[in-house]
Amino acid sequence: MPGVLRQGHLSVWVALAVLILFGVLRYDNFASAYNLSSFLGYNSMFVVISVGMCLVIMTGGIDLSVGTVAALASVVAAMLSPQGLIVALPGGVAAGLLAGALNAGMIAGLRLPPFMATLATMLAAKGAALSLSDNRTVPVDWASDFTALGMNKVANLLPWTILVALVVVVFAWVVVQRTSLGRTVLAIGGNAEAAHLMGLKTRRAEVFVYLFSGACAGLAGVFLASGYGAGQPLEGAGWELAAIAAVVVGGTLLTGGMGSVPATVAGALLFGLVFNLLNFENGRGTFSLSADWQSVIRGLFLLIVILLQARLGRPALKS
Amino acid sequence: MTRLDPRLAGLLVALAALLVLNVAITPNFLNMQTLAVNASQVATIAIVAVGMTLVIASGGIDLSVGSVMAVAGALAPMIFLSGWAVANPGLGLVASIVLPLLAAAACGLFNGVLIAHLGVQPIIATLIFFISGRGIAQVLTNGQLQTFTNPDFTWLGTGRILGLPVQGWIALAVTVVIALVVRRTIYGRYLLSVGGNERASVLAGAPVARVKIATYVIAATLAGLAGLIVVAQNSASDAARIGQLMELDAIAAAVVGGAALSGGRAPILGTLLGAIFIQLMGYTLIANGISDEMTLIVTAAIIAVAVWLQRGRRV
Amino acid sequence: DLPPLAQKDSYKVGFAQTESNNPWRIAQTKSFQDTAATCGWDLVMTDAGGSAAKQVADVDSMIAQGIEVLFLPPREESPLIPAVMRAKAAGIPTFLVDRSVDKAVATAGKDYVSFLGSDFIDQGKRVAEWVIANHEGEGKIIELEGTTGSSPANDRKKGFDDAIGADSRFTILESRSGDFARDEGRKVMETLLQAHPDVNIVYAHNDEMAIGAIQALEAAGRKPGEDVLVVSIDGTRDALQAIIDGKMGVTVESSPFFGPLACETMKRYAAGETIEPWVQVEDRIFTKENAAENLAGAY
Amino acid sequence: MTEPLLQMTGITKAFGGVPALAEGNLSILAGEVHSVVGQNGAGKSTLIKILTGVYRRDGGTVRWQGREVDLRSPREAQAAGIATIYQELTLVPQRTVIENIVLGYEPKTRFGMIDWKAAEARTRAVLDRFGIDIDPHRPLGSFPTAIQQLVAIGRAASMEAKLLIMDEPTSSLDEREVGVLFGVIRALKAQGTSVLYISHFLDEIFDVCDGVTTLRDGRTVGSARVAELTKLDLIALMLGRSAEDIRRAGMTELAGSARAAGGETVLAAEGLTTGRRLRHLDLTLRAGEIVGLAGLLGSGRTEAARALFGMDRPTGGALRMGGKAVSLSNPRAAIAAGLAFLTEDRKTEGIIPDLSVRENLTLALLPRLSRMGVVDEARERRIVEGFIKAIGIKAAHMDQPIRELSGGNQQKVLLGRWLAIEPKLLILDEPTRGVDVGAKREIQAIIRQRVEQGCAVLLISSEFEELIEGAHDIVVMQDGRTTTRLSNPGVTEDQLIHAMAAGGAA
Numbered sequence A: 001m002p003g004v005l006r007q008g009h010l011s012v013w014v015a016l017a018v019l020i021l022f023g024v025l026r027y028d029n030f031a032s033a034y035n036l037s038s039f040l041g042y043n044s045m046f047v048v049i050s051v052g053m054c055l056v057i058m059t060g061g062i063d064l065s066v067g068t069v070a071a072l073a074s075v076v077a078a079m080l081s082p083q084g085l086i087v088a089l090p091g092g093v094a095a096g097l098l099a100g101a102l103n104a105g106m107i108a109g110l111r112l113p114p115f116m117a118t119l120a121t122m123l124a125a126k127g128a129a130l131s132l133s134d135n136r137t138v139p140v141d142w143a144s145d146f147t148a149l150g151m152n153k154v155a156n157l158l159p160w161t162i163l164v165a166l167v168v169v170v171f172a173w174v175v176v177q178r179t180s181l182g183r184t185v186l187a188i189g190g191n192a193e194a195a196h197l198m199g200l201k202t203r204r205a206e207v208f209v210y211l212f213s214g215a216c217a218g219l220a221g222v223f224l225a226s227g228y229g230a231g232q233p234l235e236g237a238g239w240e241l242a243a244i245a246a247v248v249v250g251g252t253l254l255t256g257g258m259g260s261v262p263a264t265v266a267g268a269l270l271f272g273l274v275f276n277l278l279n280f281e282n283g284r285g286t287f288s289l290s291a292d293w294q295s296v297i298r299g300l301f302l303l304i305v306i307l308l309q310a311r312l313g314r315p316a317l318k319s
Numbered sequence B: 001m002t003r004l005d006p007r008l009a010g011l012l013v014a015l016a017a018l019l020v021l022n023v024a025i026t027p028n029f030l031n032m033q034t035l036a037v038n039a040s041q042v043a044t045i046a047i048v049a050v051g052m053t054l055v056i057a058s059g060g061i062d063l064s065v066g067s068v069m070a071v072a073g074a075l076a077p078m079i080f081l082s083g084w085a086v087a088n089p090g091l092g093l094v095a096s097i098v099l100p101l102l103a104a105a106a107c108g109l110f111n112g113v114l115i116a117h118l119g120v121q122p123i124i125a126t127l128i129f130f131i132s133g134r135g136i137a138q139v140l141t142n143g144q145l146q147t148f149t150n151p152d153f154t155w156l157g158t159g160r161i162l163g164l165p166v167q168g169w170i171a172l173a174v175t176v177v178i179a180l181v182v183r184r185t186i187y188g189r190y191l192l193s194v195g196g197n198e199r200a201s202v203l204a205g206a207p208v209a210r211v212k213i214a215t216y217v218i219a220a221t222l223a224g225l226a227g228l229i230v231v232a233q234n235s236a237s238d239a240a241r242i243g244q245l246m247e248l249d250a251i252a253a254a255v256v257g258g259a260a261l262s263g264g265r266a267p268i269l270g271t272l273l274g275a276i277f278i279q280l281m282g283y284t285l286i287a288n289g290i291s292d293e294m295t296l297i298v299t300a301a302i303i304a305v306a307v308w309l310q311r312g313r314r315v
Numbered sequence C: 001d002l003p004p005l006a007q008k009d010s011y012k013v014g015f016a017q018t019e020s021n022n023p024w025r026i027a028q029t030k031s032f033q034d035t036a037a038t039c040g041w042d043l044v045m046t047d048a049g050g051s052a053a054k055q056v057a058d059v060d061s062m063i064a065q066g067i068e069v070l071f072l073p074p075r076e077e078s079p080l081i082p083a084v085m086r087a088k089a090a091g092i093p094t095f096l097v098d099r100s101v102d103k104a105v106a107t108a109g110k111d112y113v114s115f116l117g118s119d120f121i122d123q124g125k126r127v128a129e130w131v132i133a134n135h136e137g138e139g140k141i142i143e144l145e146g147t148t149g150s151s152p153a154n155d156r157k158k159g160f161d162d163a164i165g166a167d168s169r170f171t172i173l174e175s176r177s178g179d180f181a182r183d184e185g186r187k188v189m190e191t192l193l194q195a196h197p198d199v200n201i202v203y204a205h206n207d208e209m210a211i212g213a214i215q216a217l218e219a220a221g222r223k224p225g226e227d228v229l230v231v232s233i234d235g236t237r238d239a240l241q242a243i244i245d246g247k248m249g250v251t252v253e254s255s256p257f258f259g260p261l262a263c264e265t266m267k268r269y270a271a272g273e274t275i276e277p278w279v280q281v282e283d284r285i286f287t288k289e290n291a292a293e294n295l296a297g298a299y
Numbered sequence D: 001m002t003e004p005l006l007q008m009t010g011i012t013k014a015f016g017g018v019p020a021l022a023e024g025n026l027s028i029l030a031g032e033v034h035s036v037v038g039q040n041g042a043g044k045s046t047l048i049k050i051l052t053g054v055y056r057r058d059g060g061t062v063r064w065q066g067r068e069v070d071l072r073s074p075r076e077a078q079a080a081g082i083a084t085i086y087q088e089l090t091l092v093p094q095r096t097v098i099e100n101i102v103l104g105y106e107p108k109t110r111f112g113m114i115d116w117k118a119a120e121a122r123t124r125a126v127l128d129r130f131g132i133d134i135d136p137h138r139p140l141g142s143f144p145t146a147i148q149q150l151v152a153i154g155r156a157a158s159m160e161a162k163l164l165i166m167d168e169p170t171s172s173l174d175e176r177e178v179g180v181l182f183g184v185i186r187a188l189k190a191q192g193t194s195v196l197y198i199s200h201f202l203d204e205i206f207d208v209c210d211g212v213t214t215l216r217d218g219r220t221v222g223s224a225r226v227a228e229l230t231k232l233d234l235i236a237l238m239l240g241r242s243a244e245d246i247r248r249a250g251m252t253e254l255a256g257s258a259r260a261a262g263g264e265t266v267l268a269a270e271g272l273t274t275g276r277r278l279r280h281l282d283l284t285l286r287a288g289e290i291v292g293l294a295g296l297l298g299s300g301r302t303e304a305a306r307a308l309f310g311m312d313r314p315t316g317g318a319l320r321m322g323g324k325a326v327s328l329s330n331p332r333a334a335i336a337a338g339l340a341f342l343t344e345d346r347k348t349e350g351i352i353p354d355l356s357v358r359e360n361l362t363l364a365l366l367p368r369l370s371r372m373g374v375v376d377e378a379r380e381r382r383i384v385e386g387f388i389k390a391i392g393i394k395a396a397h398m399d400q401p402i403r404e405l406s407g408g409n410q411q412k413v414l415l416g417r418w419l420a421i422e423p424k425l426l427i428l429d430e431p432t433r434g435v436d437v438g439a440k441r442e443i444q445a446i447i448r449q450r451v452e453q454g455c456a457v458l459l460i461s462s463e464f465e466e467l468i469e470g471a472h473d474i475v476v477m478q479d480g481r482t483t484t485r486l487s488n489p490g491v492t493e494d495q496l497i498h499a500m501a502a503g504g505a506a
């Protein structure tokens, strides 16, 4: 039903287009196959966790644990890598699902506020990742086929990870648009009490979104281990905020009840693009931006997108 | 009259249990120095968490407190180490406290205006400063660690009054004052009503935008104060590190203390107890040699249980 | 089979910094910036913000931009291997700086030119050796570790623990992370001091934590330097001052000033020399004998 | 005789020790339309929520279709064949009308996906049945309360339940919609569906109901066939007083309030326009005078009130106070100028749920209750005390959170909020909605008293009786414009209906 380019989501597509155009015009090699494929490879992790986050936020919840859960999953996948991709991939996703189940249990079962429940899981997952890995990065078995997922490309251009990510995106999109589960997800975010009184299966939907988000984080962890050759217990710091920002820039309200999966993907790519462009700007050498300035600029950029969004019309209800 | 929240009672029981546990197992727990150490360590979290509680009560959240601490913390030494301040030590000291607090307040104003006037969602509005505020602090200091010896200034972090650290008293004073403000003033009442039902509050004549802006300004100013204390305590200002992860600690303290993230409740005393609880828990784990990894896991479990005990029961 | 490097006046050089959240890294970055002017570098710099994955992506974007030489301080041993491999595939000679990569997978002289840096394990070991030589009687040690799981923390712990373990006079009462930060180091020390008042040696994985520990000791009425020996690694200005003031025993240097060495090694490589796989940095050791004279040059 | 469809016996329920139901009995036959009546706080909604598993009962038994049951959630109740429209609207405002109608019962394609075409068709059928012509793809929250209420009814009615429960479904509907609703109820009844119908409009009960059960203070005090009762009997039963008493007191307290001669103009709107909704508002409000605002659903009455109260920015026309043009840019300015506005949607625009009765009641008064920013709590308590007595608010104590009060009592607290600021102009949008007959008279009496003291009142109401008996003048709105001004005494119901319907869309 809804067009991909709905009013509230327009700004993110506009911003994405503008930035790409800017990059193509300003920098040599920005539009090269090499840059495109490495960009997509790195950002497939963020696309996946942002999609998981998107569904959680649609229910009015939040999942702060995605970063450390991804790190935990990367450790698990790396430890399983000698068994090959066929074991390590499901193993990493299962680690994510386990964390998701913990979140779901606390939120849908014990009715803890999502912010706090997932904060607890965030700490626990970090602790678990460090214990499992004995405080070290865990190298993968380079001889197995495990690294193929993260390092190989289709036609030397599209990394496998982005294709897998795309499958996840389509799955989430179909669930939201075409299933009663997806609609229940939105209804909970709109008015949880009403959804309950309307007789919707709210628990099931809540459990689903946290499991899904956990699985997405797990998958991102597998991408991480496979693409960078190691399980990394300390990776993933700040990923949750990146994912939240991607979702919000995609026009989703944190209070839930609405949102768009494709626009979230655009939001995730948008932030990746900012990093990429900053690297290219540094390379032009006209002026060298220190790391300090980079974070200032990223903040300013976020501000601009947000203001743009306020201008182009929030998907808010004004009645 | 004053409703003693049953939630608060639950927290007090948990706190008492933790104390008893410590007396039993932690070496040298019952002495003045232990109290002093804990008071000094809890102070900054408590101060920030009190401000955070106000923000949460308004239905918002403030991720930028850590960055604001960094900004204030970076400014203070820049001011009192400047030539002018060295020439006018008294004025310089005052300026090095007042100006950073004003800068922090300005950060809060920025957040507040984005939220109240432009309708940006609080988590995103404050994320902007969360990302760039620390960068600004680092740009200000050129990324350098500023170290100094300035006994007047460091008194803020190392002085003692009646045997207990100055910053502990400051935290206590902040808590009491803000608790009174919430309970007795028109601002406090408006704050709770705005957080409870914003639309209805507008219709009842509450100055919603002003209340929200004031709230973010207060929260940022308190964060600035905490930043100064950290710098004073360390005799050094490291813009990259001051206040890192403080937002999570502060939110956790507020929620464990009984604040609801949906807004409309501001249990300030609960927040202080929540901060003390979290501090004491950390102390217990470290003092008893629980490993860093296990500390994370145990902390997670305790936060979950504490929040579960706090959670408001609806019939 | 290393990519060759032509002898030129100017090169487009990539430096992929891992993070900028501590004085050591900032000094290192500055050293490269300063060298750029004198060495004819057209410097492309990135900052990975503490993420190994982003550091690889940063290197990728530098490769896309067509750098000719890469200086890489790899954040972690394994995760940066893809970056090394891709630079090699793109014909870019790579020099690893201050940390290395997994030797089982990538080797110097084949996948990258050389590793320039000191040895974290050795740093820890040298501290331990100094303590063994200079501390009389029994030693009860509190160890303040760096960021949990980071390789300098792991290595400095290993080097120290192995060496000190050989002498039965010493016991490590408690070993705990202070996150390489002064504030955290102070807090942890305050707490551990309550639980272990009998401590008489503090070993910190970096100077910032050591300073934090000194503050904690003083606040508790102890006398660092007299009844508690504080030792650490880095060689910062504050640490040298503490040594001069008698509050600290020793700090083993871990120099961030890699720029000149990097320039020199690169020039040698361009000239066709075979570079040794490990260009070792001579880390000095600062004690009260030489602290004062080196204070001016410290960062 | 066959066993009733539903039999609830000896239901008890207490909230935090305070009993809400002490002895609730209810019995509904298959195919009958049954009503539960009682004063605000009598326990009607609680009884329903116990039936549908929203609350757990403390005691008592529930028999459904001849078997003892324990329904633990609304979903189980629905699965058992009980569809419910709760008193407080329970829909999802952000989602579209279509979704709100089909949620939980989505038509599916062969692959288990939602069939949006079929969903839209079903929605259109429901909307047609109620004669609503709206774009069902728009978010429900963008429509006025009445439309939302109709959607809620439509949703429940389309579930093909055995028992359809409606808790005050008509509180925001006007006569025409009520007529449509009754048509639907009769059709359902003809199909054999039972309906449990709760309303404070006793006329409606006599219109559609077969049986009636009366609750008083949490106890069932009677159950009868409607045909065997008079309205007076019913009121007497509800209030626990004799029919004689009631007869003497009269039905509407607003009746016969004398017009203060020549009251000066408090507020005048001349051709006021906002956005696209309010097209032309001409209105003069004088001290000591009640002006009624009549109109069909969506005629723009609420919009008119919003414009006067500074909630919507005017795009044309003028607003005058005391002869001078003023611009009220927000509610705060309006309040400062002496205006008060009791909104029609008490849940989203009225109560602050977690704050106490006291804090809710004094919210608008706060600036005057405080000196240098500090609230004078002693004075506050005195004032609240007075209002609780004067309006008869039923609460455990003044520090009870307002969300725990029954709907009618919440409404009284909100009225108190506005009376407390002693406004020059009181705008009331459906002020007696959801208020029981006894309380309605009390509220009306208070309004009259204020008018006699010189307050101007703008009364928006969908009840003809209230308007005709209560207002000095009645202004009729159509399609965002004021069209006619009728002067009392002498306005008849026919006249009013004619004025409201005449002309049609401009």
Ligand SMILES: Nc1ncnc2c1ncn2[C@@H]1O[C@H](COP(=O)(O)OP(=O)(O)OP(=O)(O)O)[C@@H](O)[C@H]1O
Residues within 6 Å of the ligand: B315, D015, D016, D019, D020, D038, D039, D040, D041, D042, D043, D044, D045, D046, D047, D087, D394, D403, D404, D405, D406, D407, D408, D409, D434, D436
């Ligand atoms: N969640 C709750 N917590 C505490 N008390 C409650 C709660 N819900 C209802 N009550 C109390 O139970 C009593 C019955 O309330 P209920 O809503 O059933 O009344 P009602 O008959 O539906 O009234 P109305 O006509 O005003 O809707 C009231 O005194 C009310 O204050």
Ligand SMILES: Nc1ncnc2c1ncn2[C@@H]1O[C@H](COP(=O)(O)OP(=O)(O)OP(=O)(O)O)[C@@H](O)[C@H]1O
Residues within 6 Å of the ligand: D132, D133, D134, D143, D144, D145, D146, D147, D172, D174, D277, D295, D296, D297, D298, D299, D300, D301, D302, D303, D304, D344, D462
């Ligand atoms: N039946 C309808 N079809 C389409 N739009 C409607 C309908 N009813 C109301 N509206 C919308 O609502 C606007 C006016 O609503 P408003 O709430 O002011 O009416 P009202 O007369 O106060 O009715 P109510 O008695 O429900 O409060 C209309 O301009 C229109 O946009």
Ligand SMILES: [Mg+2]
Residues within 6 Å of the ligand: D044, D045, D046, D087, D167, D406, D407
């Ligand atoms: Mg009711």
Ligand SMILES: [Mg+2]
Residues within 6 Å of the ligand: D144, D301, D302, D303, D344, D429
């Ligand atoms: Mg209306």
